[in-house]
Amino acid sequence: MSQPTSNGTAPSKIALKLGNLPSKKPLKIIGPRTPSRVTPNQPPWPSYRGYHEYSFAHATMGHRLPTILGKAIDDVVKTLNEQHEEEKIVDLEACIQRMEALMGDLTSKADLRPIVDDGEGDIPLWNKALARYFRGQNFINAPWVFAEAYKYRRLHECFSISKYWQDYDVFFRQKCDTFSRSDKAVFELSMRFHEPFKHREGLSDTEKLEAERLVFHELTQVCLWGNATDLSLLINMSEEDIKKLQSTGGEHLAATEKNILGNHIGRLWEIVRDLRGNTGGRVDFVLDNAGFELYCDCVYADFLIQSGLAKTIHFHGKRFAWFVSDVTRKDWDWLLNMMVYGDLFKNASDAELESLRRLGKRWKQYVAEGKWIYEQHPFWCTGYTFFTLPEEAPDLFLHLSRSDLVLFKGDLNHRKLTYDCHAPASTPFEESIGPMASTAGAPKICSLRTIKSDVVVGLESDEVAENLDKEKPGWKISGEYAVILVSEGRPAEEVFFA
Numbered sequence: 001m002s003q004p005t006s007n008g009t010a011p012s013k014i015a016l017k018l019g020n021l022p023s024k025k026p027l028k029i030i031g032p033r034t035p036s037r038v039t040p041n042q043p044p045w046p047s048y049r050g051y052h053e054y055s056f057a058h059a060t061m062g063h064r065l066p067t068i069l070g071k072a073i074d075d076v077v078k079t080l081n082e083q084h085e086e087e088k089i090v091d092l093e094a095c096i097q098r099m100e101a102l103m104g105d106l107t108s109k110a111d112l113r114p115i116v117d118d119g120e121g122d123i124p125l126w127n128k129a130l131a132r133y134f135r136g137q138n139f140i141n142a143p144w145v146f147a148e149a150y151k152y153r154r155l156h157e158c159f160s161i162s163k164y165w166q167d168y169d170v171f172f173r174q175k176c177d178t179f180s181r182s183d184k185a186v187f188e189l190s191m192r193f194h195e196p197f198k199h200r201e202g203l204s205d206t207e208k209l210e211a212e213r214l215v216f217h218e219l220t221q222v223c224l225w226g227n228a229t230d231l232s233l234l235i236n237m238s239e240e241d242i243k244k245l246q247s248t249g250g251e252h253l254a255a256t257e258k259n260i261l262g263n264h265i266g267r268l269w270e271i272v273r274d275l276r277g278n279t280g281g282r283v284d285f286v287l288d289n290a291g292f293e294l295y296c297d298c299v300y301a302d303f304l305i306q307s308g309l310a311k312t313i314h315f316h317g318k319r320f321a322w323f324v325s326d327v328t329r330k331d332w333d334w335l336l337n338m339m340v341y342g343d344l345f346k347n348a349s350d351a352e353l354e355s356l357r358r359l360g361k362r363w364k365q366y367v368a369e370g371k372w373i374y375e376q377h378p379f380w381c382t383g384y385t386f387f388t389l390p391e392e393a394p395d396l397f398l399h400l401s402r403s404d405l406v407l408f409k410g411d412l413n414h415r416k417l418t419y420d421c422h423a424p425a426s427t428p429f430e431e432s433i434g435p436m437a438s439t440a441g442a443p444k445i446c447s448l449r450t451i452k453s454d455v456v457v458g459l460e461s462d463e464v465a466e467n468l469d470k471e472k473p474g475w476k477i478s479g480e481y482a483v484i485l486v487s488e489g490r491p492a493e494e495v496f497f498a
């Protein structure tokens, strides 16, 4: 309440004049938050959130996610129209209603509520995080990486609590369809790699190693650019654009190598070269997308086995439909079986189809022999970043610590490695991934990522990013630029949980 002045009248509103004070300056953040103050809601550097209009987070939360969800509803309606049993139809109808409720929550900025217990192993992880760090937050003001992951978990919940449709994947049709339209690049690789890798006669050991290095160099890039095909990001892309991104020809690779802005491929080769002699050779792939990218990952993994550089490969996928095109076990099985038994490519020659069959048979043989192992830990489908992996999923951390090299594929894994926050572009990769580099037992890590969102680290200088901001607006979301970043970890040390 305002007090009367001495002459009895109420004081007029006093406008504070600040003309003599220094003018406001943009706040330049000079260092990361101290580790003890870092939480999922407060990353080391300011996090990207849906209300940041300058960021891709804003476009995603406001436009991209509702579009993806709308398409997903169309897919379920299509399935519903193909059913004949009333009980199943009614059950699926209820799934659609839950999807519509989710759409309402997404567009009305509803608070993030706990996930309904559907028996999945990730439920306690989700609901603990929601209670502890995100109470009262919504899709727009929660950190983008958490909010986006939450949306995909809620989408899974629409089906997981049903009676007949628990494993339904709203994106399965899209994933298969995109692979079947990647024929040119698929056969480009199968025609080269259907024969097991062999050295030419009469090479010295040094020449053999150099031959392996050259194949490794090109296949690493195939594996990297295979990541450009991400269905959640291609909603506005034409067929031609996709084919261009998938091109695996040598000239194209040479031209795109200059677009790898932080490039540790030399260090990566040194790690892989030493696998054979040093450690027994286990390599892990933390996968990103199904279809063409998974196919490229497998070609790469096949070479690592054929050359004798690695003995076993562990592939880590998702337990359910995730960020549209991520690999699930169903996608994994589909790819290998389709290569051997399928008839997807109507215009392919007999030789091309045979090359694909041989490749598929060899890969299935690796699975049968335990050289290739497919896994799906619940932690990969949570909203937690990998800063919390040692603490929230100690079993997974211990498992990864036994690997000689963990390859993280793609944009989402990169966002989770780096806490998806506004670190300067020159931040060294090892600093930006925190505990995944600094914890005792942390494995050697490589992030193979085509850049499709705001966070960029590991560049030589901030100017590289600043110049691209000026000259190439949209460079952070086009998928035309990439990074290959390595962290040496602390693999020799024993894992210790406090």
Ligand SMILES: [Mg+2]
Residues within 6 Å of the ligand: 230, 288, 289, 323, 325, 326, 410, 412
């Ligand atoms: Mg993905």
